[in-house]
Amino acid sequence: MGTCKNELLVNLVDQQLDHYDWIIVGGGLVGASIAYGLIQKKPHLRILVLDGEDTDHRASVGNFGLIWVQGKGFDFPAYAKWSLKGADLWPNFANQLSQTSHIDIAYERRGGLEFALNQRHLKALSEEMAAMSHHTQGDFQYTVLDRNAALDMQPGLGESVAGAIYSPQDGQVNPLYLLAALHKANQLLGVKYQPRCVVKRIEVLAQGFDADGFVAKKIVLCAGLDNERLGKQLGMHLPVNPVKGQMLITQRATPGTLKYASPQMRQTGDGTIQIGGSHEHSGLDDRSSLDVMQTIAQEAVAVLPELAQLQLVRSWGALRVMSPDGAPIYQRSQNHKGAFGVCCHSGVTLAAAHAGPLSSWLLDDPNEDYKLLIEAMNNDRFTV
């Protein structure tokens, strides 16, 4: 028996029900999306989500909230197709999730702009977009905007903006409401949830798995940065590293101050402007720092000078869950049938894909096209 099971204060899990069909290790966006997908497809399944401590590193409560296609997988065709399909599945997913959970997750798909601060950057971005369009047989849509065309879409741009890429396929959502909606929907649909349960040891049984005393036929590791440690216990190589992003939030501004989302900034449904886009390799240190806050604020003001008039109300740092090439890892354990690992940094963009085709793949019932895509993102690519 593991420590979690002995905690009397947690009564959310039916202690009588010792055997589950599925254990999902991790209750962030990835784990919650997969649990949601599984229970929707097979409502009779007994599913248990084991979540960590509130103080654990949680990319799902620190992220930016973009459903972003531009540039994803420009050097990895399967990831490019997967990101685009994931974004295309989002409207139905958002609709259904809002109806089930009665939570408005502030989803919108008005498109996104990535700004270039010089011609060289604009050219590099254009080449990435062309590669993505090629990988997706033209399904990925984008426009390269010169400075004047960019100004037509976003008035008030700074002098240094050379142009932008626009894609109508990008969108945004409130990531905190998304996570809350998934958990609420899962609870309503009968998924069991165990908080404050950092899984220490997973044992392989004759038929199934024992995660610190919780037993299930199948298990999916969705534990973010902890996947590497847990994967080893099931014979899976799941290489992930933390990449810190820092974020700033301004006071509420007039809606439409930012017309479109971008990787550096977006205006939330509440009017605040979220500024981010930094990348730091600083281990598990997720603190914000003045120099990086200044840099991202300066970059945002370079794009849109009027932002300098706004007061900042909050800042934080969070750790991305990054594989060596930045693309997701979808892994089926070769040694232990029924064990899977899912590592990804795009828990928002891919939430609909995880609830949809990935869950079907886990249930061994995938559409063949998706099966090929998903299995192209296994960890063979990291084998030397």
Place this chain on the structure above:
Amino acid sequence: MTDSLFSCLIENPLQCTVVVNNVEHQVPAQLSVAGALLYLGHRQVRQHSVSGEARAPFCHMGVCFECLVTINKGQQQRACLQQVMPNMRIDTVTKELTQ
């Protein structure tokens, strides 16, 4: 502006002249700008930028940003973190609700 819900507990406070939305007022000199606005009977200092709801000083400790006003024509700032100064110009960000 309406009748104030607040009164000053200090006896015979030092007075300070401030100009709120172009009107001169005398307020106790120890007050924060947020305190002065409440003392003068302001029940709204701004509107929520999305919903348009009326907003007023809430936490009085710099956290909630509900009391943003313009002081001496500068950037918007938190009224709760500034003490009133003689002849300070305070502009609430939106017009008062009709009484």
